[in-house]
Amino acid sequence: NAGVTQTPKFQVLKTGQSMTLQCAQDMNHEYMSWYRQDPGMGLRLIHYSVGAGITDQGEVPNGYNVSRSTTEDFPLRLLSAAPSQTSVYFCASSPSRGGYNEQFFGPGTRLTVL
């Protein structure tokens, strides 16, 4: 199993550009999520999905869109990038609910918006 994979590893955008961060998992996990990590802030939840076709907002959703058409993939779209979106983005996945289920994180995408 590859686990949780993210592409690209690094990206530089100009203000106003759009892009999609890709996330895929091969563990057949129902739950997938996106976090951003900023210095001194820890990780903050952007959007999450409890299954194909179901998404919801997390703590910091503004400026980001998501969709979940398959169990495996959960892309994060920046429609019009802003310097405040400069961050490291992590995708995570977890098995179905019921007791405690570990979240598995991808290696991250480092995004710089100029």
Place this chain on the structure above:
Amino acid sequence: QKEVEQDPGPLSVPEGAIVSLNCTYSNSAFQYFMWYRQYSRKGPELLMYTYSSGNKEDGRFTAQVDKSSKYISLFIRDSQPSDSATYLCAMEPSWGKLQFGAGTQVVVTP
């Protein structure tokens, strides 16, 4: 005010020392308490989790939860240079929606 507070450090200790990390929280709905380890430029990986109050031990690592004080701790015994990383506490008010502390950077010097 953030729901989960964690001192960002850095915390520098000599090899073999005990590392003591802690977090405080304000939401009494938290049930699961996790510690993640994150090496530089890597994703977080789960180190330990505990449910409700009490202690849990795994090798050199011990996690403690005191729900009455809203305080959790992680202790690393016989610390090694390979333990140098950022340690993040996390709590789960509802399925999958983790709330993280800021992370404490730990440096273990040989």
